[in-house]
Amino acid sequence: MAEPNLLIDWDGPVARVTLNRPQQLNALNAALAAELHDFFSGLVRDRSTRVVILQAAGRSFCCGLDLKEQLVQPVHGDAEAALALQHSIRNIILAMRRCPQPIIGIVQGAASGGGLALALACDIRLMTPDARMNAAFIKVGLTGCDVGVSYFLNRMVGASVAAELILTGRFIDATRAVGLGLVSRVDTLQQLHEEARALASDMLATSPLGLxxxxxxxxxxxxxxxxxxxxxxxxxxQVLCTQTPQFVEAVSAFVEKRVPNYVQKI
Structure with missing residues (x-):
C-alpha cells in the first residue's frame, strides 16, 4: 500500500503537517498539491485547530514542482491545462495566507521553486544550517516571479535582494537568510522541532480570537x-476582542496571576 503524500497529526489544537514524498525530495505532484490545498482551505472553518506546524520528511523540505510527473502530461501548447496546473500550486499559497491559524514552517535541505513559496507563506520560518532556498522558476524557462514569491520576497528582504534572488535563481543559505530576517532561527532539526513546539505553546496561551x-x-x-x-x-x-468572554478571562487571569482558561464555541 502506497505511503500517503501528506501526513496530518493533531496534538490537541496543534496540527503537525508533514510533506511525505522523501524519495522525491517532497516534490509537488498533483496528489500532494491537492491534499495541501484541501487541508489549508479547510482550516478557515476549523476552530478547533489553532496552530499549524508545517514540516517535511527526509532530507529536503520541498524541491518544487515534480517536473518528472508533469513531463508525462505536458502542458506546452495547451493554455487551459497550463493555467489549471498553475492554479493548483498558487491556490495552496492563497489558502495558507487566508487560514486564520499561524503556520510555523521547519525547513531543511532544499526549498526550491514551489517549496520556497510554501516556506514564504508560513508566518514563522525555522531553518537548519544546511538548508538552502531559491526561486528556481527562472532556471526552467519560466519567469522568476511565480506563486507569490515576488510578493513575499520584496516585502521580506527588500527590492534589491529580492531582485537578485528572483533574476538569477541563486540559492540563499541559512546564514544569510537569518541575517536578512527571512527566517527566525537556524539550528539543528531536533532543536527546531522543539522550538516549534515552544512557539505553538506560547501561541496557545493567548486567546483563540486574539490569535x-x-x-x-x-x-x-x-x-x-x-x-x-x-x-x-x-x-x-481590539474593540471586537473586548466584547468577548475571552477578553474578560484574560484580564482576570492576568490580575490573579494564573493561567487563563479559554472556552470557545467550536
Missing amino acids: RLTKDGLNHAIDGASLEAVIALEDRQ
Missing part, C-alpha cells in the same frame, strides 16, 4: 495603504 485576528492584522498591515488605514483596522480588532 486569529493577530494573524489577520499582520497580513493586512503588509498591504495597508497608509499608517492610518492599518491603525483603523487595529482599532476595530
Whole structure:
C-alpha cells in the first residue's frame, strides 16, 4: 500500500503537517498539491485547530514542482491545462495566507521553486544550517516571479535582494537568510522541532480570537495603504476582542496571576 503524500497529526489544537514524498525530495505532484490545498482551505472553518506546524520528511523540505510527473502530461501548447496546473500550486499559497491559524514552517535541505513559496507563506520560518532556498522558476524557462514569491520576497528582504534572488535563481543559505530576517532561527532539526513546539505553546496561551485576528492584522498591515488605514483596522480588532468572554478571562487571569482558561464555541 502506497505511503500517503501528506501526513496530518493533531496534538490537541496543534496540527503537525508533514510533506511525505522523501524519495522525491517532497516534490509537488498533483496528489500532494491537492491534499495541501484541501487541508489549508479547510482550516478557515476549523476552530478547533489553532496552530499549524508545517514540516517535511527526509532530507529536503520541498524541491518544487515534480517536473518528472508533469513531463508525462505536458502542458506546452495547451493554455487551459497550463493555467489549471498553475492554479493548483498558487491556490495552496492563497489558502495558507487566508487560514486564520499561524503556520510555523521547519525547513531543511532544499526549498526550491514551489517549496520556497510554501516556506514564504508560513508566518514563522525555522531553518537548519544546511538548508538552502531559491526561486528556481527562472532556471526552467519560466519567469522568476511565480506563486507569490515576488510578493513575499520584496516585502521580506527588500527590492534589491529580492531582485537578485528572483533574476538569477541563486540559492540563499541559512546564514544569510537569518541575517536578512527571512527566517527566525537556524539550528539543528531536533532543536527546531522543539522550538516549534515552544512557539505553538506560547501561541496557545493567548486567546483563540486574539490569535486569529493577530494573524489577520499582520497580513493586512503588509498591504495597508497608509499608517492610518492599518491603525483603523487595529482599532476595530481590539474593540471586537473586548466584547468577548475571552477578553474578560484574560484580564482576570492576568490580575490573579494564573493561567487563563479559554472556552470557545467550536
